[in-house]
Amino acid sequence: MCGVFGIRSPDRDVARIAYFGLFALQHRGQESAGIAVSDRGRITALREMGLVAQVFSEEKLRGLRGELAIGHTRYSTTGSTHWANAQPIVHNGRARTVALGHNGNLTNAAELREELAERGVRVHSTSDSEMIAALIAHDDAPLEEAVARTIAKLDGAFSCVALAENRLIAFRDPRGMRPLCLGRIGDDWVAASETCALDLVGADFVREVNRGEAVLIDGDGVTSLQAAPADGGGALCIFEFFYLARPDSRLAGVEVHSARVRMGERLAEESPVEADLVLPIPDSGTPAAIGFSRATGIPFSEGLIKNRYVGRTFIQPEQGLREQGIRLKFNPLAEVAGQRVVVIDDSIVHGNTTRQIVRMLFDAGASEVHVRISSPPVIGPCFYGIDLADEDELVAARRSIEAVRSYIGASSLHYLSLEGLTEATRRPESELCRACLTRDYPTRVPVEAAKLRFEPV
C-alpha cells in the first residue's frame, strides 16, 4: 500500500505539484512521505516519517527545485517502519544516480539481494524498493536498456516512478498488479498511482501505463518501451476495487465508487435482511451501504461518526483510554437505539475492529446488528503490497462463517460472493488477482514471505 506520483515540467513548481499529488494519494500510505527533484540531473530528496502535511512545509518545498519531481507515500510491507525505508530512495550507483518510489512488493527480493551482494553492491535499507533503484543505478547500459533489463529481473508487483539522468521514468510489472496512470497538464506529463491525483493537480488522464511497459519522459518527449511481455490478461488487485483505491478514482476504466455501489446492491440481493437502518463503516463501507440501501429500500443512516484525524502516527493513549479503543475512531449516533441495523463494511481482516463496532452498537441500544461485507472472506496473505497479516491472524482463514459471526458477536453475517464481487468490478476474472480470497496466487509465492525478512536479527 503506497502511492507514487511523478511530474516533468520545465516551467512549473514541480515539488509543489508533487506535494498536492501525494495529498490525493495519502490514503495509500500514512507512514512516511517524500519528494525527490532533479535539477539538470542533480537529485535532491526529502523524506520523513509522517503524513504529507506533517513532512512538508512551505520552506521545505521551496528548497526542492528542478524540472522533475517524484513523490511517495508509504505503508510498509517488506521492511519495517523506520526512516531508512521511507521513499523516494536515492541510490548512487556505478552508472548513475537513481531516485525511486515503488508501490508493490517483489516476490524474488531474496534472490535479487543475493545477486547484488555478489556484485559487491550494498543496499542500505531493508525494503525491496532500493534493490530496484540499485539494479538500474549499477547497470552500465544506456538508461532505457538498464530499465528494461531491471524490469525483466523483477518478479511480483511493482508500479514505480523514478528519476535518473534528468528523465522521469514510470514503469509497471507485467501483470499490472498495482495501478499506474499517465496524465498531462498542458504540455507537461504526470504519472500517478490513481486518477484522483491527476484530478487534484488539474491534469487530464491520458492512459494507464501498460503492463510490462516503461515510459521515459524528458525534454524530447515520451519514449515507451515494452520492457517485458505483458503476462496473460494481467492480475490487477481486486482489493484496489473494494478497499484500497479512492472512490473517485478510475481503475482500468471503471469508476471505483460505482463498482462499490454495485457490490452493495449485489450484497443486498445475495443476503437480504429485515432491518430499520443501513449504516456504513465510514468511509470504506459507504458506497456499498448506499447500494445496499438502494436495493433494499432500507433507509441509509450515517449512524457511526468517524474521527477523520486519527492518523497512524497519533500518540498512543494510556491503558485506561485504550480500553475505549474503537471510540478514538468511531462514535454511534443516538438514533441507533432500539433499531435493527445492518452494518456494511468492505472487508473483515483480523475481525477485532468489526467485533468492537458490533459491541459498541449493541451498547448504544441497537436491538439487532447484522453485518454485511462487500467482499468474500480474506483467507490468505498478500505477497504483492497489501499488508493483510499472516494467515493465522486472518479471522476467516481457519474459521467457518458461523464461527466468524460468533466471534464478532453479530446477529447475522454475510459476505459478498466472489462471483458477485468480480461482476461488480466489470473486469473479467482473467484480468484480476483475487489470491487472498482464493489462495490461487498469480506468481510463485516467496519461500520466506515474512514482512521483516531482511531485518537484522
Ligand code: SF4
Ligand atoms: S493477494 Fe489480494 S490484496 Fe494481494 S494483490 Fe492479490 S487480490 Fe490484491
